[in-house]
Amino acid sequence: MAQVAKSSTRKSTPVRIVGKTKPVKAADLKTHESPAAVAGRHSFAPTRGTPLIEMRNISIAFGGIKAVDHASIDLFPGEVVGLLGHNGAGKSTLIKVLSGAYLRDAGQIFVDGKEITIANPRDAKAQGIETIYQTLALADNVDAAANLYLGRELKTRLGTLDDAAMESETRKVMFRLNPNFRRFKEPVSKLSGGQRQSVAIARAIHFNARILIMDEPTAALGPQETAQVGALIKQLKAEGIGIFLISHDLHDVFDLADRLVVMKNGKVVGTANTKDVTHDEVLGMIIAGKCPKGAIPGPGATRDGV
């Protein structure tokens, strides 16, 4: 395994060529940007530089229902952004647009300030966007190594699958996540919920990830495993990886996220630094769409007097 030095991302960010992205940016600043995105940039950009990822005015509809409606979010290197909202608020859908599972109807996606197209999961992975899905998205009938390397198998010199090498690497990465894991030869359908989760997490972090999307990563886990995932998130963050964390658990989000974005009915209610808002205020955002003082309101915030 070719170990590359840490944190080259952060060092390379300032070196970004301004000229390359200028035409896109100039146009967008005038026309497409939502107030929230502009405000967001003003409040965070000076200290952080270019966002690692920026999704602007993303919309997607399924059969006339607007699952995501002009939503804009961004993420900086080494930052954890919690994405909150009810079931059906559109957070998973928005994130699936980023991971390539859904094709957006409108909007733009920027990586390092440069607009990119994500038409399928391969495009997303090529940009270093890795996802841990709520359903885990594991092929149940094959073993942990096959799942870990699905779509990017290690090959021998003859071009055949190098199962031994893949299993060896899998043993290493799984040992770090779940030292008691032994069942490398069995299909993942035979594994416990926590073990399956470990396989999904291992797959997301094993390949050059720069942006990690975690959709309910601790839903199937016990308290100890949840703590392990928390430690892992902190560690990944320290290495300059940006993380979108979707969770129902407010404690998790307050514990791990630097910033949080609340969605309701497909729209962004507001964005806030975690330390600027209280649990109750965030609950108010989730349930009533009420944007508190500490947060920057989005298009989904309820108007005053409601």
Added chain:
Amino acid sequence: MPRIKFSEATLSTPSPASQTPALEHESVVTKFFRATEIDARMLGMIAALLLVWAIFDVWSGIISHDDGLLGGAFLTPRNLWTLLVQTSSIAVMSTGMVLLIVMRQIDLSVGSMLSLIAVGTAVLQVYQLAPALGVGHPAIWVLGVAACLALGTLIGAFNGFLVAYAKIPAFIVTLGGLIAYSGIAFLLAKGETVAPMDQTFEVFGGGIQASWLGPFWSWILAAAACCTIAYAVVNGRRQRIRFNFPLRPVWAEAFLIAIGSFAVLGTTWVMNSYPWPQGVMEDYAKTHNLVIPAGVENRDGSAICMAGEQVVHCLNGLMHYTGFSLPALIAIGVCLGMTFIATRTSFGRYVYATGGNPEAAELAGINTKWLTVKVFALMGFLVGVSSIISSARLNAATNALGQTNELYVIAATVIGGTSLAGGVGTIYGAMIGALVMQSIVSGMSLLNLPAASQNMVVGGVLVLAVYLDQQYRRRLK
């Protein structure tokens, strides 16, 4: 982009050599299976096959005594040799059906496709190429074979395209194909039998002397196969040592080499014990100016002698053995090739992963639509191979050639342990499944049972096999 590296301070270094702890109280049988890593299901299927063979041999022996292993006519070199040739066409197609069913697809059109390919290319050979190039021109068989393979791949890809991109369920697409392709075959053949095929092309059917390998080359092939088995086992062990994985005990490795070699040598010995039929031997003697020695007639003998003016069977006279036939070798080759594709290539890995969870495969970045087209095209290619074997064996093509083959192919695949729920199935399982089915069919015709009762039994066996398989899997959980 940085590869994520864990700070080794918080997480201890891994030890990949995590030995599976050996349980103390396991029985000798479980210990054996764990040490050799032999699939118990496969062993069960082979046992079922041997049981079927034994029953037919005993049964036919009761009716009239023959020189089979158990006194009947089934376990004789002649019957087993024929069995392999008869199985080859279905076996070749069932390997493709495994991948399709594993991927949660199905192809009901393989039988009609076989008719269409066979008739289409026979028309090309007999009515176009032969008159244009002259009968026996070497280009005829080359073009004939190429046309079969190309046409098969094309029709398969067409099916796959309709399934993957037009999003019509495979059941409907191929049900349509089942009806339509046989219609086209009938039109092409104008309801006639298209014959004869090119003489060299006929070699693929296994019915003429040129398609028999002979004992010498059969033994050479067997020796090579044994060496390969030994090499594979040793190489596997070396790989495990390289990555520090748990090893099989040495006795288990030796056992695997021994049992593999035994199977290869045993099969070769049986194939090499089948003498040329009398007519072929006679023709051979004539064309090669061999003197047929004088001898005493003995109906049980396999050699030919001159008893006065007449050529008769005798014990010691002129005789040759067939060895492996070409169709059997093609089937074995396809089995090995398809096993390689299914287990050693990323294509095969994708097929299994897609069958296990189509959504996960898509999210992992696999282009499942294109994969579907490729698997259907591969199925079509294999139907092309089978159409070569079938039409060469019959030395003719009719629109009835592949009829109901789809049922046998699917039955063989399912008997071989491929689950219709997708994600599970093996190539060798389908080969054994095909052998079980053909054994029942040919065993029952050996006993002179009517075709209707053959169908009854085959249908029953299919249902029973799936029932037993499900029971086995349930107990495993």
